[in-house]
Amino acid sequence: MSPRRPRLGVMGGTFDPIHHGHLVAASEAAARFDLDEVVFVPTGKPSFKQHQTVSPAEHRYLMTVIATASNPRFTVSRVDVDRPGLTYTVDTLRDLRAARPDAELFFITGADAVEQILTWKDADELWKMAHFVAVSRPGHHLSVEGLPPGVVTTLEVPALAISSTDVRRRAEAGQPVWYLVPDGVVQYIAKHGLYRGQHDE
Numbered sequence: 001m002s003p004r005r006p007r008l009g010v011m012g013g014t015f016d017p018i019h020h021g022h023l024v025a026a027s028e029a030a031a032r033f034d035l036d037e038v039v040f041v042p043t044g045k046p047s048f049k050q051h052q053t054v055s056p057a058e059h060r061y062l063m064t065v066i067a068t069a070s071n072p073r074f075t076v077s078r079v080d081v082d083r084p085g086l087t088y089t090v091d092t093l094r095d096l097r098a099a100r101p102d103a104e105l106f107f108i109t110g111a112d113a114v115e116q117i118l119t120w121k122d123a124d125e126l127w128k129m130a131h132f133v134a135v136s137r138p139g140h141h142l143s144v145e146g147l148p149p150g151v152v153t154t155l156e157v158p159a160l161a162i163s164s165t166d167v168r169r170r171a172e173a174g175q176p177v178w179y180l181v182p183d184g185v186v187q188y189i190a191k192h193g194l195y196r197g198q199h200d201e
């Protein structure tokens with residue numbers, strides 16, 4: 001019998017900032033698919049967010065490291081942050097495959113991202129590179145209609161009605177963000193004065 005290939009979850013996101021909705025999605029996907037590791041991949045320049053202000057990649061990367069540090073199965077990759085140009089998942093998966101040729105990849109996305117997935121760059125290629133896990137998200141209908149059969153599995157996760165947009169708005173208005181994001185991320189936002197004076201979309 002051939003040995004089981006390592007199973008690597010990939011949680012891509014802008015993470016501006018990372019919040020408990022992201023962490024629960026990754027943790028649930030890890031349990032359901034028996035993942036050995038989940039690598040969080042903060043975007044460099046997100047292609048769908050070109051018309052909004054996005055914090056510098058280095059801040060988003062460091063907040064992701066702080067948020068995931070206590071979980072031995074969570075890691076963070078710089079592949080998207082370090083690649084010049086706009087960030088596309090096809091490139092993320094290519095880089096991760098090159099770094100971890102033995103691993104089976106599971107790309108984790110929320111219901112809102114899945115709605116758009118057919119418009120992503122080289123969408124046809126994506127299915128060959130990873131299995132896709134579509135997690136539920138409050139306020140979004142989780143559907144895989146129109147996607148090729150068998151390439152995406154849906155997963156109901158505990159509903160956390162948290163978005164990075166809401167966290168940014170709260171930080172901007174001086175409202176608390178405790179318990180929406182990990183404690184270290186609350187401190188990081190305050191220390192660097194992130195989102196102050198930023199009028200979000």
Ligand SMILES: Nc1ncnc2c1ncn2[C@@H]1O[C@H](COP(=O)(O)OP(=O)(O)OP(=O)(O)O)[C@@H](O)[C@H]1O
Binds near residue numbers: 021025113160
């Ligand atoms: N509360 C949540 N529950 C489940 N999945 C989520 C949740 N928040 C975000 N996600 C998923 O995590 C991934 C990365 O999300 P992203 O970094 O864009 O966060 P966001 O909260 O959607 O940000 P913004 O409000 O700035 O658009 C996406 O696939 C998204 O669907």
Ligand SMILES: O=C(O)c1ccc[n+]([C@@H]2O[C@H](COP(=O)([O-])O)[C@@H](O)[C@H]2O)c1
Binds near residue numbers: 014046
């Ligand atoms: O590849 C694409 O064309 C593409 C378009 C939009 C989003 N994505 C990826 O989807 C993930 C979530 O993106 P976002 O913008 O909702 O934070 C992140 O890993 C992005 O790189 C990818």
